Amino acid sequence: MSRDLVVALSGGIGGAKLALGLSRIVKPDHLIVVANVGDDFEHLGLHISPDADTLMYTLAGLDNTTLGWGRRDETWSFVETLAALGGEDWFRLGDRDLAVHVERTRRLHAGETLSAIAADFCRRLGVGPRIIPATDDRLRTRLRTEEGWLDFQDYFVRLQCRPVVRELAFAGAEDARPHPRLLAAFGDEHLRAVVICPSNPFISVEPILAVSGMRQALSACAAPIVAVSPIIGGRAVKGPTAKMMAELGMAPSAAAVAKRYGGLLDGYVMDFADAAEAAQVAAKVTLASTLMTNLEDREQLARVVLRAADALAPSKRGRDLVA
Amino acid sequence: MSRDLVVALSGGIGGAKLALGLSRIVKPDHLIVVANVGDDFEHLGLHISPDADTLMYTLAGLDNTTLGWGRRDETWSFVETLAALGGEDWFRLGDRDLAVHVERTRRLHAGETLSAIAADFCRRLGVGPRIIPATDDRLRTRLRTEEGWLDFQDYFVRLQCRPVVRELAFAGAEDARPHPRLLAAFGDEHLRAVVICPSNPFISVEPILAVSGMRQALSACAAPIVAVSPIIGGRAVKGPTAKMMAELGMAPSAAAVAKRYGGLLDGYVMDFADAAEAAQVAAKVTLASTLMTNLEDREQLARVVLRAADALAPSKRGRDLVA
Numbered sequence: 001m002s003r004d005l006v007v008a009l010s011g012g013i014g015g016a017k018l019a020l021g022l023s024r025i026v027k028p029d030h031l032i033v034v035a036n037v038g039d040d041f042e043h044l045g046l047h048i049s050p051d052a053d054t055l056m057y058t059l060a061g062l063d064n065t066t067l068g069w070g071r072r073d074e075t076w077s078f079v080e081t082l083a084a085l086g087g088e089d090w091f092r093l094g095d096r097d098l099a100v101h102v103e104r105t106r107r108l109h110a111g112e113t114l115s116a117i118a119a120d121f122c123r124r125l126g127v128g129p130r131i132i133p134a135t136d137d138r139l140r141t142r143l144r145t146e147e148g149w150l151d152f153q154d155y156f157v158r159l160q161c162r163p164v165v166r167e168l169a170f171a172g173a174e175d176a177r178p179h180p181r182l183l184a185a186f187g188d189e190h191l192r193a194v195v196i197c198p199s200n201p202f203i204s205v206e207p208i209l210a211v212s213g214m215r216q217a218l219s220a221c222a223a224p225i226v227a228v229s230p231i232i233g234g235r236a237v238k239g240p241t242a243k244m245m246a247e248l249g250m251a252p253s254a255a256a257v258a259k260r261y262g263g264l265l266d267g268y269v270m271d272f273a274d275a276a277e278a279a280q281v282a283a284k285v286t287l288a289s290t291l292m293t294n295l296e297d298r299e300q301l302a303r304v305v306l307r308a309a310d311a312l313a314p315s316k317r318g319r320d321l322v323a
Numbered sequence: 324m325s326r327d328l329v330v331a332l333s334g335g336i337g338g339a340k341l342a343l344g345l346s347r348i349v350k351p352d353h354l355i356v357v358a359n360v361g362d363d364f365e366h367l368g369l370h371i372s373p374d375a376d377t378l379m380y381t382l383a384g385l386d387n388t389t390l391g392w393g394r395r396d397e398t399w400s401f402v403e404t405l406a407a408l409g410g411e412d413w414f415r416l417g418d419r420d421l422a423v424h425v426e427r428t429r430r431l432h433a434g435e436t437l438s439a440i441a442a443d444f445c446r447r448l449g450v451g452p453r454i455i456p457a458t459d460d461r462l463r464t465r466l467r468t469e470e471g472w473l474d475f476q477d478y479f480v481r482l483q484c485r486p487v488v489r490e491l492a493f494a495g496a497e498d499a500r501p502h503p504r505l506l507a508a509f510g511d512e513h514l515r516a517v518v519i520c521p522s523n524p525f526i527s528v529e530p531i532l533a534v535s536g537m538r539q540a541l542s543a544c545a546a547p548i549v550a551v552s553p554i555i556g557g558r559a560v561k562g563p564t565a566k567m568m569a570e571l572g573m574a575p576s577a578a579a580v581a582k583r584y585g586g587l588l589d590g591y592v593m594d595f596a597d598a599a600e601a602a603q604v605a606a607k608v609t610l611a612s613t614l615m616t617n618l619e620d621r622e623q624l625a626r627v628v629l630r631a632a633d634a635l636a637p638s639k640r641g642r643d644l645v646a
Contacts, residue, residue, distance in 0.1 A: 045368070045429045075400040081422035086447055087429075095418040099404035102425075106368045106410075124409055 003192040003223065003313070006306065007032045007185050009134075011204020012039070012051045013069060014230055014238055015197030016058035018305070019129075021298030022195065023059055025306070028128025032185055033059075036199070037114070037133045038141030038170055038207025041153045043091050044082075046101040047108055051204065052118055052133055053100055060125040068238075071096045090158045115179050130181070134208040137176035141207050142169045152203065161240040165247045168202050173210035178217065186217040193309030194218060196227035198290065200241045201260050202248070209264075218264060224312035226267035226305055227283075229254035232290055233273040255280040266316055267308045269301075284312055326515040326546065326636070329629065330355045330508050332457075334527025335362070335374045336392060337553055337561055338520030339381040341628070342452075344621030345518065346382055348629070351451025355508055356382070359522070360437070360456045361464030361493055361530025364476045366414050367405075369424040370431055374527065375441055375456055376423055383448040391561075394419045413481045438502050453504070457531040460499035464530050465492045475526065484563040488570045491525050496533040501540065509540040516632030517541060519550035521613065523564045524583050525571070532587075541587060547635035549590035549628055550606075552577035555613055556596040578603040589639055590631045592624075607635055 006026045010019050010033055019033045035052035042048070057063040057071050064070045074094035083089040093101070100121065107117045113136040122131055141152040145163035155163060185191060199205055209215045218225060231254045236242040242252035250256045254270040255277035265283035271290040278285040286308040292298045329349050333342050333356055342356045358375035365371070380386040380394050387393045397417035406412040416424070423444065430440045436459040445454055464475040468486035478486060508514060522528055532538045541548060554577045559565040565575035573579045577593040578600035588606035594613040601608040609631040615621045 044425050045432060046425075073400075075398045075418060077396075077398040077418035078401065078422050078425075081419040082426055084447060085422060085426050085444055087422065087426040095398060095400035095421075096404040098418075098421070099401050099408060099410065102367050102369075102401075103405055103408050103410040109368060121408055124407060 003190050004030045005032070005185060005188055005190045006030060006193050006195065007034060007182070007191065008195040008197055009034045009036075009199075009205055009208050010051070010055060010197040011036045011199030012054040015051075015199035015204060016055050016063070017292040017298050018195070018197045018228060018301060019055055020058050020295075021292070021300070021302030022306075023129050024295075024299045025302050026129075029130075031129035032181070033129055033131045034179075034182060034208055035118075035131055035133050036204045036207050037135060037139050038203060038210075039152050039156070040140065041151065043093075043153070044088065045105070046098075047105045047114075048091075048101050049104065049114065049118075049133065052114075052131055053097070055131050056100075056118070056122055056125060056127055059127045059129060059131070060122070062125065070094050091153065115181075132179050132181055134182070134214065135176040135178055135211045137172060137211075139170055139172040139176045139207060139211060141203055142171055143167070144169070156203075156240075161243065165202075165244050168206070170207050170210040173207070174212055176211045178211050178214045183213070183217050186221045189222070191221065191223040192313075193223055193306055194221060194225040195305055195309070196225065196261065196265075198228040198230040198237070200230060200236075200239055200244070201257055202241075202244055205261075215264070222317055224266040224309040224316050225264055226269060226286075226309045226312070227258065227261055227265050228290060228301065228305060229257055229268065229270040229274065231257055231274070232271040237291065253277055258283060266312045269305055269308055284308070326513050327353045328355070328508060328511055328513045329353060329516050329518065330357060330505070330514065331518040331520055332357045332359075332522075332528055332531050333374070333378060333520040334359045334522030335377040338374075338522035338527060339378050339386070340615040340621050341518070341520045341551060341624060342378055343381050343618075344615070344623070344625030345629075346452050347618075347622045348625050349452075352453075354452035355504070356452055356454045357502075357505060357531055358441075358454055358456050359527045359530050360458060360462050361526060361533075362475055362479070363463065364474065366416075366476070367411065368428070369421075370428045370437075371414075371416075371424050372427070372437065372441075372456065375437075375454055376420070378454050379423075379441070379445055379448060379450055382450045382452060382454070383445070385448065393417050414476065438504075455502050455504055457505070457537065458499040458501055458534045460495060460534075462493055462495045462499045462530060462534060464526055465494055466490070467492070479526075479563075484566065488525075488567050491529070493530050493533040496530070497535055499534045501534050501537045506536070506540050509544045512545070514544065514546040515636075516546055516629055517544060517548040518628055518632070519548065519584065519588075521551040521553040521560070523553060523559070523562055523567070524580055525564075525567055528584075538587070545640055547589040547632040547639050548587055549592060549632045549635070550581065550584055550588050551613060551624065551628060552580055552591065552593040552597065554580055554597070555594040560614065576600055581606060589635045592628055592631055607631070
C-alpha cells in the first residue's frame with residue numbers, strides 16, 4: 001500500500017519555509033498544511049489570518065523575500081493614508097495584502113468558513129497543496145505578561161515581543177473543533193507522516209494542538225510524527241522562541257522543545273550544532289543541517305524529515321499492531 | 324449686521340467645482356457644504372460616501388485631476404489583487420481612497436456619526452470649510468428603470484447609467500433627519516445665501532431636499548436661495564443629467580431644471596448659451612459663463628452666484644417682513 005499523504009503543522013515564516021520544501025517533493029494533492037489560527041485577529045474590522053496567508057503567499061511564490069514577510073510587489077498607499085487620517089497604522093497592511101483581508105472578511109460575513117475561503121484563494125493563486133486552518137472556529141492566542149493579559153498581535157507586533165511572558169492561553173480552544181479533513185487525514189491509512197514544522201512551539205504549534213480533539217487525533221495516528229527543531233545552537237532562527245523559553249523557565253535549547261512536545265513525537269530532526277543534546281531527547285533523533293537559507297535547503301530538509309518518518313514507520317505501525 | 328454664512332448643497336464632481344470656488348472667496352468657518360448621501364453604499368462591507376469624499380478631496384486639493392474622480396497620487400494594487408481573488412472589482416477603489424472607507428466604516432461601527440467622522444477627516448486633511456452629510460441617517464437613492472428597481476451604484480457605476488430611468492426614490496428619507504447644524508444654519512440671521520450647486524437635480528440635489536424637514540427648513544429660510552444650472556446649451560457638462568431628463572419626460576434644458584426646483588429658488592444662474600430660456604424661469608435669472616474648466620472659472624462663478632444672492636436679499640427679507 002502506498003502511503004503518500006503528508007500533513008504538516010505550521011505557523012508563519014519559519015514553518016512556511018519547510019512547507020515550501022515539502023511542496024517540492026510531495027505531490028500537491030498529497031500535501032496538507034495545517035495553519036495556526038491563534039494569530040488571527042480583527043483589525044480595522046477585517047479578519048486577518050497572518051499564518052495562513054504567509055503559507056499561501058509562500059506556496060504561491062508571492063512572498064516578499066525582501067521584507068521577509070507579507071506579499072511581493074507590495075505598495076503601501078493604504079497605510080500611509082490611514083496614518084494621515086489618524087487611523088491605527090501599527091499593523092502594516094500592504095495594499096495587495098489588504099485585498100485578501102477585505103475579501104475574506106466579506107465572505108466570512110456572508111457565511112462562508114475560513115477554510116473554504118482559504119481553499120478558494122489558494123486555487124485562484126495557483127497553490128497546489130491544501131492549506132487548512134486548524135479550525136474554522138474562533139481560537140485566539142493570549143499571553144499573560146508582566147503587563148497583564150495581552151492579545152497576540154498586541155504582544156507580537158505592537159509591543160514587538162518586549163513584555164516578559166508568564167503564561168499562554170488559547171481562548172476558544174475548548175469549543176473549537178478541528179477541520180474534518182484533518183481528522184480524516186490523521187486516521188487515513190495512506191498517511192505517510194505528520195510533520196511539525198520548525199515554528200515557535202508556544203504560539204504556532206500549541207494553538208493547533210489546543211483545538212479540542214486535535215492532540216488525541218494525533219496521538220491515535222498510525223503514521224510517524226516528526227518535528228523539526230526551531231532552535232539551532234541555542235538560538236531561534238527568527239522570532240521570540242528562545243526569549244519566550246527563557247521567560248517560561250526552560251533552557252532555550254533544541255532538546256527542551258522536544259521535551260515540550262513530549263510523547264507526541266516519534267522523531268525529531270535537530271541541527272548538527274545541537275548534537276550534544278541528542279541524548280536528552282526521548283524521540284528518535286535525526287541530525288541534519290536545519291538552517292534554510294535558499295530553496296535547495298528547504299527541499300533538502302523536507303527530504304530528511306520524510307526519510308526520518310519513513311524509517312520510523314515500521315516500528316510505529318508494528319507497535320500499533322501489538323497494542 | 325454682517326451676513327456672511329454661506330451654505331452650498333452639492334453632489335460630487337460638478338458641485339465640488341463650485342464649492343471649491345466658494346471656498347476661495349468665503350472664509351472657511353463661514354462656508355458649509357452639504358453633501359448628498361443618496362449615493363452612499365455598502366461595498367465589500369465598507370461604507371462608501373462618494374459625494375462627501377469627492378468634496379473632501381477637492382477642498383483638500385487631493386482630487387485626481389487626471390482621472391476626474393477619486394484621489395490624487397492613487398495606486399491600484401488593492402483592486403488588482405481583489406480581481407485575482409475573484410472579488411467584485413467593478414467599483415474601482417484606489418488604495419488611498421480605500422483608507423477613508425475602511426477607517427470610516429470602523430468608526431461607524433464604533434458608534435460615531437457620518438458627520439463627526441467627516442469633520443475629523445476634513446480637519447486632518449486640512450479642509451477649512453465644514454462638509455456636512457445631509458443626514459446622519461440612512462438614505463439611499465434608488466431608480467426604477469426598464470430593468471426594474473436598481474440601487475444607485477448598480478445603475479451609476481456597474482451599468483454606467485445605461486438603463487432608462489422612469490422614477491426615483493430615496494429610501495429612508497422619511498425617517499432621516501437633517502443634520503442639526505444645517506437646520507441651525509437655515510434659520511441663522513447671519514445666513515447670506517443658500518447655493519444649489521450645478522449638480523444633477525435628480526440624484527444629487529433632490530436626495531438632499533428629500534431628507535425629512537429639509538425642504539421646509541429651506542423654504543422658511545430668510546436668505547436667498549440661488550441655484551446654478553447643470554445644463555449648458557441643452558447638455559450636461561458631465562454625467563447623465565440630460566439623459567435622465569429626457570427619460571423622465573422633460574426637455575433637457577436649463578429652464579427645465581429651474582422649473583424642477585420650483586418655488587424653492589429665488590435666483591437662478593444659467594449660461595449665456597441659454598439666454599433664450601430666461602423668460603421661462605420663474606426665479607430671478609443671472610446670465611453668466613458657467614463652464615468651469617480652471618480654478619479662475621470656479622472662483623469667478625462663485626462670485627457671480629453670491630452677487631446674485633446679495634442682490635436678491637433686500638427683496639426677500641422685505642417680503643418676509645411683510646409676510
